[in-house]
Amino acid sequence: MRIVALAGGIGGARFLRGLKDVVTPEDEITVIGNTGDDIHLFGLKVCPDLDTVMYTLGGGIHEEQGWGRADETWSVKAEMKAYGVGPEWFGLGDKDFATHIVRSQMLTAGYSLSQVTEALCVRWKPGVRLLPMSDDRVETHVRITDSEGTRAVHFQEYWVRLHAAVDAEAIIPVGADTAKPAPGVLEAIAAADVILFPPSNPVVSIGTILAVPGIRQAVSAAAAPVVGLSPIIGGAPVRGMADKVLAAVGVAATADAVALHYGADLLDGWLVDTQDAGAVAAVEAAGIPCRAVPLLMTDADATAAMARAALELAEQVRS
Amino acid sequence: MRIVALAGGIGGARFLRGLKDVVTPEDEITVIGNTGDDIHLFGLKVCPDLDTVMYTLGGGIHEEQGWGRADETWSVKAEMKAYGVGPEWFGLGDKDFATHIVRSQMLTAGYSLSQVTEALCVRWKPGVRLLPMSDDRVETHVRITDSEGTRAVHFQEYWVRLHAAVDAEAIIPVGADTAKPAPGVLEAIAAADVILFPPSNPVVSIGTILAVPGIRQAVSAAAAPVVGLSPIIGGAPVRGMADKVLAAVGVAATADAVALHYGADLLDGWLVDTQDAGAVAAVEAAGIPCRAVPLLMTDADATAAMARAALELAEQVRS
Structure with missing residues (x-):
């Protein structure tokens, strides 16, 4: 089975780890990562979401924090402060800096972000094919x-x-x-057996991926069922401040409003948390099959169960 | 008194610390640093000699090692190895990396190496004016x-x-x-009251500085006495492998051969170590006043005494 997942950072990465736990070795997972969060810091190209996916699936993530590296040191950051060079508010540890140095060196040498990401993954072996949504700067x-x-x-x-x-x-x-989908992105979507929207931010993560011309259309036109998981539980984001950016696009921070924001032209199935079971009817009324299942990624088992529920719903809506 | 010193890395930096100990607050020291050792590593511009001078005079040097930062950490280097990105043979610690990141960011933004060096020195306060020999790549x-x-x-x-x-x-x-002397270099030499050649490598440190068109001529034409200190003691370099590069230019690794290599058109005075007292006659025979004094920088006092001897010889040959 060929599974394509669009993913942001922490939430997406954790869901993907659960997904890996439930697929078989023959299944192929392609992750289309958000690069809209990318930023140039200290002259280096930083790709927070790609790195969070890579570190999480590759075993290098700081588990409690959800981003950055485990057992990190902070010498470079302290030096930057001593030099009076900012910004101070972005936390880049020494190990993390190494990733950005390697990436920047390769980009300057002429490699595309796709090629760089593939090269970094040679080390991290995330067990998925990780593609940036675009090689162009967004x-x-x-x-x-x-x-x-x-x-x-x-x-x-x-x-x-x-x-x-x-x-x-x-x-x-x-x-x-003006950005173009990175090589392989549209092909992966077209060839997918299942397309998943993890509980990532629907505006600044998955929304940004869908904003790259061609990607929304490809997902919409894909033969594969598209199933999403609500990042909103009980009227609030599980993590982060998704309600703030949802408000900016006029969407209420509810499990059903997010589904309707994606719309029936994109979604073939939607999972809400059990405490949002009351939202199922509204989502289904919009033509999107919906199930209420536990959506808190409290541990590996709970996360795997979410991934399994998403794949099961995909099978149900396929037939 | 305006003192100009040409300097390489470790030996030059340590001598300069001794020089600072013997001058008065009214004296001004301008250091023209070798940048021929500069190298691009991991896409970053590394200036080993400028940094060694800056760290040594600014109190950040790893004392025993002579280069790099005290209390250094090595996370980035370990990560580079994990990524398979070399070279592994050049030791860049995390704190040191920060310097190169700041420098590279500024260079990419369009600042000259002189401007970058001045900016870095705002933090380090080396107590000297540190100028790269050139803003051009050598x-x-x-x-x-x-x-x-x-x-x-x-x-x-x-x-x-x-x-x-x-x-x-x-x-x-x-x-x-094709390199041009950095802004201020020729002016500092012309305005100097004393010009010193610390016991730096005569070929790849001071020799490289002198190879920048205009610098050798300016030193030769300067009104100020030019006094050098032999980096060779008892037929061997005190530190490093200067004999190897001296051989490449056909110069014997002796205190007198190095003086004659610089030549009487450059040098107005030369200091050899007491164990090379036998070389004094040969140097003076070439028209270069010469003294034998202890030249081992064993501690701050010994180094200060060397600087004092150099300044005294300059006064003697001036009259």
Whole structure:
């Protein structure tokens, strides 16, 4: 079975680990990773979501934190502070810096982000084929209004520095309109037996991937059933501040509103948490088969059960 | 008093620390640093000699080692090895990496190496004005013949990787012929009251600085007395493998041969170690006033005494 998953960072990566636990060795998983979170820091290209997937599936992630490396050291960051070179608000550990140095060196040498990602995965062996959504630069910016006025800031500045404490007025995937899907992305979607939307952020993770011209159309046109998992449980994001960016696109932070935001032209199935069982009817009324199952990734077993439920729903809607 | 010193790495930096100990607060020291040892590693610009001077005078040097940072960590290097990205033979610690990341970011942004060096020194406060010999790229290569044939390797590969175990057949300062002295270099030399050649490598450190068109001529034409200190004691380099590169330019590894290599057109005075007192006559016969004094930088006092002897000789030859 060929499974394609669109994925953001922490939530997507953890779900993918559960997915790997339930597939057979013959199954192939292709992950299309969000690169809208990418940022240039200290002259280096940082790809937070790709790295979170790579580190999580490759066994190098800081488990409790969900991002960055286990057993990390922080010498470079301390030195940057001593040099007065910012930003200070983005946490790059020494081991993580090495990834960005290697990536930047390869990009400067002329390799594409796809090629670089493949090279990094030679070490990490994530057990999936990890493709960036695009080799072109796409950067999600967020329009905000605060004491400094109305302006657009990089998504990372909004998320990490400002902790999404101010309302997001608009989400702007800068460069997405002219970006091309990375090699293999459209082919993987077209050839898929199942397409999954993990419980990643529907706006700035999966939404950004879908904003690359051709990808939404390919998912919509795919023969494979498309099944998503709600990142909203009980009216709030399980992790992160997805409600803030949902509000920016006029979507309520509820399990059913997210499903309707994706829409029946994309989704062939939707999973909500058991505590959102009341949302099933609204989703099905929109033409999207829906099931209520436990969606908290509390441990490996719970996560695997979610992946199994997603694959089961895909089989049900296929026939 | 305005003192100008040409300097390589470890030996030059340690001498400069002694020099700082004997000058008055009103004296100004300008250091013209060798950049022929510079190398691009992992896509980053590394300036070993400038950094050794900066770290040594700024209090950040690894004292026993003579290069690199005190209390260093090595996470990035371990990661590079895990990624299979070399070279492994060049020791860059995490703190040191930070310097190269900041430097590379600034260079990419369009700042000159002079400007970058000045910016880095805002933190390190070396107590001297540190100028790179040139803002243009100069790389010392060494011609060798070994089992892989005859070829030119980067000086760092010769020195650090091959430990100068094979003979150097030629020293080639690639790019030196078209390099321009960095802003302030010629002016500092012309305005100097004293010019010093620390006991740095006469070929690949001071020799490379002098190979930048205009610098040798400026030193030769300067009104100030030029006094050098022999890096060779008892027929061998105090540190490093200077004999190997001296042989490449046909100069014997003796205190007097090095003086004659610089020549009376450059030198107005030369210090040899007391155990090389027998060389004084030969140096003076070539028209270069010479003194035998202890030249081992065993501690701060011994180093300060060397600097004092150099300044005293400069005063003697001035009149």
